[in-house]
Amino acid sequence: MTLKSYLWGMRISAALSVAAWSAVVYNINPEEAGIVGQILFYLSLFLALAGIFILFLTWSRRKISGNERAFAHLGMSFRQGVLLSVLANTLLAFQSFRILTWWDGLLLVAGIFIIELYFLSR
Numbered sequence: 001m002t003l004k005s006y007l008w009g010m011r012i013s014a015a016l017s018v019a020a021w022s023a024v025v026y027n028i029n030p031e032e033a034g035i036v037g038q039i040l041f042y043l044s045l046f047l048a049l050a051g052i053f054i055l056f057l058t059w060s061r062r063k064i065s066g067n068e069r070a071f072a073h074l075g076m077s078f079r080q081g082v083l084l085s086v087l088a089n090t091l092l093a094f095q096s097f098r099i100l101t102w103w104d105g106l107l108l109v110a111g112i113f114i115i116e117l118y119f120l121s122r
Contacts, residue, residue, distance in 0.1 A: 003071050007058065014051025020044045038096075046089050054081035079119060087112045 021044040028037045057077040065073065090108055094100035 003074075006074065007055070010051060010055055010058075014048065014055055017044060017047035017051050021048045042089055042093065045092070046085050049088050050082050050085035052081075053084045054078055057081055080116065083112050083116060 021041075024037075024040050024044050028040065030037050030041070033040075054077055057080055058074065061073040061077060087108060091100065091105055094104060094108075
């Protein structure tokens with residue numbers, strides 16, 4: 001698979017995920033849908049944010065290091081995009097359950113940072 005085909009696949013997937021998330025936001029009433037509506041919301045938001053973060057991180061690494069090493073950084077961009085999406089979704093879920101405080105958010109950011117440091121040290 002070439003870099004161009006991977007990036008086009010990610011763009012199409014991200015666009016479909018954003019469309020699915022916006023469809024969930026506009027068409028599902030959270031008071032009537034219950035837990036299924038919340039699962040659909042968080043799942044579609046996770047996929048949309050992951051696609052956007054992966055594309056942004058890949059683009060920024062291509063701009064910094066040039067095109068010659070862009071394919072080598074795809075795994076790192078994918079992992080960091082997914083971790084950022086997990087962070088954003090977890091913070092949003094904490095806020096929806098009314099348990100988000102500044103130190104909970106800081107602990108979550110530290111936990112994600114430690115996970116990333118683990119992968120970078122391997």
